[in-house]
Amino acid sequence: MSDLPFTLDQLRILKAIAAEGSFKRAADSLYVSQPAVSLQVQNLERQLDVPLFDRGGRRAQLTEAGHLLLSYGEKILTLCQETCRAIEDLQNLQGGTLIIGASQTTGTYLLPRMIGLFRQRYPDVAVQLHVHSTRRTSWSVANGQIDLAIIGGEISPELHDSLEIIPYAEDELALILPVHHPFAKQDTIQKEDLYRLGFIALDSQSTIRKVIDQVLTRSGIETRRLKIEMELNSIEAIKTAVQSGLGCAFVSTTAIEKELQMGMVHRVKIEDVVVKRMLAVITNPNRYRSKAAEAFCQDILPQFSSLHAARMEQYRLERADQSKANSAGPLNATNLNSGHVVNSASVNHHNRLVSPEIES
Template sequence: MNLRQLKIFLTVCQEGSMSKAAKKLYMTQPSISQTIGELEQELNIKLFERINKHLYLTYPGEILREYSKRIISLLEEAENTLLDISNLKTGKLRVGASTTIGTYLIPKILSEFRKKYENTSIFFNIDNTAVIEKQILENSIDIGIVEGPIHSQDIIIEPFIEDELYLVCSKGHRWALKKVIEPWEIEEEELIIREKGSGTREVFETIMSANNLKYHIKHVLNNTEAIKKAVELNMGVSVLSKLAVSEELKKGTLVKIEIEGIKFKRMFNIIYHKDKYFSPTFKAFMEYLKSGRR
């Protein structure tokens, strides 16, 4: 059993078929099949079973998949560590951020960090908190900055900065002149809200539940900019990060509404796996985040 075999096996697992794995690895399908066959013969186990033209992992296959992930992950960490050692300003970092942070905060952070560590390769992706948490657990990213609650005990959570969600409406909405509403009033309004798995939505739902308030969802959108446009057109009201609506509040296209006795406060958090190796690049990025130079 060697690394080449494990990488091919893992690609077949990820793609769900020999042909797709062959295409991704720029190999022929017979070569993929031969490698899997050699691996099964060497280990004296069946890794896949084919049912109705679909590949399914056997129980031994599932075990080997998890070991393969860990082995390849350790190899990548070794490569990154050696790269960092050769030149402290050279390295690779994979950063994930939930939607609000990724759109309105992290680009500036990464831009400033790259000015100091200009030879560092940074791979960056944006998704909702649930997806970023999953990517940390799968070691697809090194570090995440998220706005929503984290549920895995295998993830370390460190506070970053405080945020607040604002209830906003259009300037033509009946609330715009009031500026302050009673909690029960939100129960009668149509909400435009983020999708399940979004940190913004989870914080909103948690605080509403804690205050025994009901709410009516009219539209679910996974794009903050689209939500803002819909609210501006008076299609409903929404609860969004103050980072996301600061420009619209200045222009007056959106109006912030206070709810008597209720605040939607939350903390943006830095997350990483409890077993994560702290490479020099990782340490430098953590120190930068905590330094307040943003």
């Protein structure tokens, strides 16, 4: 076969149809007409001499051949993108794109500050921030669609061998109350006091909600006895509800800096209980890492975590030792369900998120 029976544009169209579920929505996402999309699919099917879509239903369903072509097509498109980025890197950060992923809290309150600092240093690099669930974000890193991500949840077991996960910082989840709440006059409350509060929470399947429930349960608190007054799907909505006196909530300290400074909410500690989770930086070691991604990891990440540089150095040493020993098993980890991660057992667990503007 002298010529390939498909073009990159046809692969992009196939991918868009599979993602959108219809020719029309795929055309809209690609900013082309629906007849143009249909014509390209017809040409592709004629060139391959196989049907790619089952046109019997209302939704565009891939045939077996369609699924096979999509699987290889996504890999081809990813390699093409990596090739373009590698060539862009020859210009030494005078252009190119950095794609970062994050879950809701880190993507809303932490990453924008990091990206702002990165843009000050590398103004010619375009930055994209994709905020999704931990599961979707980790898959995007594994597939090469995202350069790196900061997440706070567990990694899917099927990705353990595909990702490198570096423990980054502990994210404390603070208990906040309305300023006129009776407990707002106190700095610390007892465990039993939690049963007297009405809580505003994220959905029970959210990463943060699971962490809160796990920590409270380990501390001897019966989470089923806690009164959940309402469930909301956004941190901003939860903060507003607390400010309005509708209840109390556990919220990441990175999300309430302004509210605490302005006295809009009151934070109380729980005696003998600290709710926190481990944030991690995830990358795909089998994908090309751009100079922009390297610069972000080396220049920006350490400024927002008090011990990130030490963790990175320990990670490199352990990876080197693992390579010398030719060990097939993953490195040990604590608090993270991941494959290739730094052993955090000997790292100071008082690591925290910090702001480069205020850290001395």
